[in-house]
Amino acid sequence: MIVGVHPIAGFDKLLHYKVPARLEDAVAVGSLVRIPIGRRFTLGIVGVVGAPSDFPIDRLKNLTDLVYDFPALPADLLELAKWMAVYYAAPLDGIIETMLPGAVRRAAGLKQEKLIALGTALDDEALAKLEKRAPQQAKLYRFITQQFKPVAKNLVLKRLGVGAGSANALIKQGALREMSQQVKRVAYADDFSEGELVAALPHLLNAEQQAAFDALKVEIAKDEFGVTLLQGVTGSGKTEVYLRAIHEALADGGGVVFLVPEVALTPQTVARLRSRLESIAPDHACVVWHSHLSEGERVDGWHELATGQARIVVGARSAIFAPVQNLRLIVVDEEHEPAYKQDETPRYHGRDVAVMRAKLNGAHCLLGSATPSLESYANAQAGRYKHLHMKQRIDDRELPFIDVVDMRIEIMRSRGLTTLSQKLVHGMQDRFEKKEQTILFLNRRGYSSSMMCRSCGHVEECPHCSISMTYHRTDESLRCHMCGHERGAPVRCPKCEAPDIRWRGTGTQRVEEAVTRVLPRARIERMDTDTMSKKNRFRQVLSEFRAGKIDVLVGTQMIAKGLDFPNVTLVGLVDADMSMHMPDFRATERTFQLLVQVAGRSGRGDRAGVVIVQTFTPQADAIQFSRHADFDGFAEGELKIRKDFQYPPYRHLIHHSFRGPNPEKLLFFAEQWARLVEKEFPDQLEVRGPAPSPIEKVKDHYRFQVWYFTHGVSRVIGKLNQKRREFAWPDDVIQVMDVDPVNL
Ligand code: ADP
Ligand code: ZN
Numbered sequence: 209m210i211v212g213v214h215p216i217a218g219f220d221k222l223l224h225y226k227v228p229a230r231l232e233d234a235v236a237v238g239s240l241v242r243i244p245i246g247r248r249f250t251l252g253i254v255g256v257v258g259a260p261s262d263f264p265i266d267r268l269k270n271l272t273d274l275v276y277d278f279p280a281l282p283a284d285l286l287e288l289a290k291w292m293a294v295y296y297a298a299p300l301d302g303i304i305e306t307m308l309p310g311a312v313r314r315a316a317g318l319k320q321e322k323l324i325a326l327g328t329a330l331d332d333e334a335l336a337k338l339e340k341r342a343p344q345q346a347k348l349y350r351f352i353t354q355q356f357k358p359v360a361k362n363l364v365l366k367r368l369g370v371g372a373g374s375a376n377a378l379i380k381q382g383a384l385r386e387m388s389q390q391v392k393r394v395a396y397a398d399d400f401s402e403g404e405l406v407a408a409l410p411h412l413l414n415a416e417q418q419a420a421f422d423a424l425k426v427e428i429a430k431d432e433f434g435v436t437l438l439q440g441v442t443g444s445g446k447t448e449v450y451l452r453a454i455h456e457a458l459a460d461g462g463g464v465v466f467l468v469p470e471v472a473l474t475p476q477t478v479a480r481l482r483s484r485l486e487s488i489a490p491d492h493a494c495v496v497w498h499s500h501l502s503e504g505e506r507v508d509g510w511h512e513l514a515t516g517q518a519r520i521v522v523g524a525r526s527a528i529f530a531p532v533q534n535l536r537l538i539v540v541d542e543e544h545e546p547a548y549k550q551d552e553t554p555r556y557h558g559r560d561v562a563v564m565r566a567k568l569n570g571a572h573c574l575l576g577s578a579t580p581s582l583e584s585y586a587n588a589q590a591g592r593y594k595h596l597h598m599k600q601r602i603d604d605r606e607l608p609f610i611d612v613v614d615m616r617i618e619i620m621r622s623r624g625l626t627t628l629s630q631k632l633v634h635g636m637q638d639r640f641e642k643k644e645q646t647i648l649f650l651n652r653r654g655y656s657s658s659m660m661c662r663s664c665g666h667v668e669e670c671p672h673c674s675i676s677m678t679y680h681r682t683d684e685s686l687r688c689h690m691c692g693h694e695r696g697a698p699v700r701c702p703k704c705e706a707p708d709i710r711w712r713g714t715g716t717q718r719v720e721e722a723v724t725r726v727l728p729r730a731r732i733e734r735m736d737t738d739t740m741s742k743k744n745r746f747r748q749v750l751s752e753f754r755a756g757k758i759d760v761l762v763g764t765q766m767i768a769k770g771l772d773f774p775n776v777t778l779v780g781l782v783d784a785d786m787s788m789h790m791p792d793f794r795a796t797e798r799t800f801q802l803l804v805q806v807a808g809r810s811g812r813g814d815r816a817g818v819v820i821v822q823t824f825t826p827q828a829d830a831i832q833f834s835r836h837a838d839f840d841g842f843a844e845g846e847l848k849i850r851k852d853f854q855y856p857p858y859r860h861l862i863h864h865s866f867r868g869p870n871p872e873k874l875l876f877f878a879e880q881w882a883r884l885v886e887k888e889f890p891d892q893l894e895v896r897g898p899a900p901s902p903i904e905k906v907k908d909h910y911r912f913q914v915w916y917f918t919h920g921v922s923r924v925i926g927k928l929n930q931k932r933r934e935f936a937w938p939d940d941v942i943q944v945m946d947v948d949p950v951n952l
Pocket of ligand 1: 411412413414417440441442443444445446447448602
């Protein structure tokens, strides 16, 4: 038997091997195999069984080994990988590498583990006695009665703080059973130690939830590819609808992928979801997939899915590649979330890949959000996706009040630049006295690259691209990062003539200092990418905040979503303008999303929340529409602008960046290339640039970028890739292509 193998990492082509007789029965398309290449050994995925008829079979080597006796990359994932390789212009070997976690490739972590489960149940009397005589044993026993399946003995003991003696006594008595098994997943082994082990009970659906669920049931029953956009305001109970839909797919014998943004994967959500999902499908473990898993845990979960023992996975972006069998439903929560886009090769978008995977499987894809991406929204408007709405919050709770503070007036009042408005300061002091908490948000990036007039709020935009011009201090110029349009930086505001146009914004550190000045006795914590480089630190701060040990949390968007803090009754958005004037055509959309999400999160407990937004442009759409969480109103206006400038969703964008030590040389080749592309694609691509990147120079490497606009990526990407391979790039020019970029 001959097979064609895609090597993982290193070789981007199909290589042929003979299969030794002992493995012939087991090797199939998707098998993970060990292969010799030259003098080395590497891993590969079997892509085809059989060889072209005129193939020189005699010279073939044998493949060495089979890692798992089932296909490690199921057929649908292999097909998905091939599609991604073309669409995202990324090498196939790297994509397969992304799909198969390192631990899986190393076949790490399958181990023998002692499990315990309920034996002969104790009657009430016996339990009462046990309660008195041996409270430790009773505690363990009660815990085990609440589990849906055998659990890992050592872990549970450690977790409950119960000694081995107690367990053994119960086992001897027959109340518990002990078994030894090669486990593929160790129950409760993850580091979510603070997650409560409570069973979350289903809610009775309200009318809107029921209507949405009924519509979804019909879609899922069709057993064919389709996409639904569930647009439901924050707090409308979308999760409950997802869970019902998942139940439906599982009851039908199908498998499910449930994607949530990484930040939303808190111990609390995981514990709640897992408990609910495992009660829905008691015979099937729910695998949780996130970046904090140990190697063993990852292999365990992966193994359970690949062998069909588990049928459901919950996880962040990369969980879209989990080997779920018989896929019937994919749920993408917070589908607008930029975190679904991977910022390194392969630069895929988890949501778009989810839609494609559903398509390859004839499955249904459910996208949910309070503020859908305009891409998904447009697809729904055009009838390509089914569009469902949920407009009421559970219990008709009101959305928190959004209080817009005009910073232009604030500056006049304080006769100078202030970081925190009076209103925000008073609000924080008030909360501090009442022992309630405050969150202050700032823009993701701690600098402002645009120039904004502090008197009238004017920002210079590129006349061709409708994005903010970026200020370059080196030559006192304003430049557009889309098309390269350039002009001298004005000294006075072009609109109102005021002299103070060179405002550069505020960083988290400045805000922290300002808060310390007005609340000297408060405990303040700062949370941004600088202070949070360690993963555990992030969790630690959040858990301290939740426990009320911090009064004011200052942070970037990274703390905005998926978080529930009932004691937070004030949220301040310190610099709404900065996020509105990023040199990014999605800046307004992002700001709107941020405001609505933030408002939806504050005051979730009994107390009502207040959101204070500081801005120099209170009249901006993103701010005005967010005050009533009016997504449709916002989308209507924003889509008009997108249409005028033919931005996504009206066309696709491809970003091509060029990096190298020599700026003249770099620009020369980028120019040559851009003009070549223009010539090769006279009708299908619009080329803009080269222009300098927003960050012109990183570690002595200069950066330029070229943008392509197209109506169909698949129509142009193959040829574009080929031209790119053929082009004579100098060695010191690195170029990277990003299809449908999100974080510009
Ligand atoms: P969304 O994701 O739409 O913002 P959630 O799914 O987080 O909203 O639900 C908001 C809250 O309402 C949660 O605490 C959830 O447990 C609760 N909830 C959801 N559905 C119901 C229901 N039918 N009855 C009562 N409470 C519900
Ligand atoms: Zn421009």
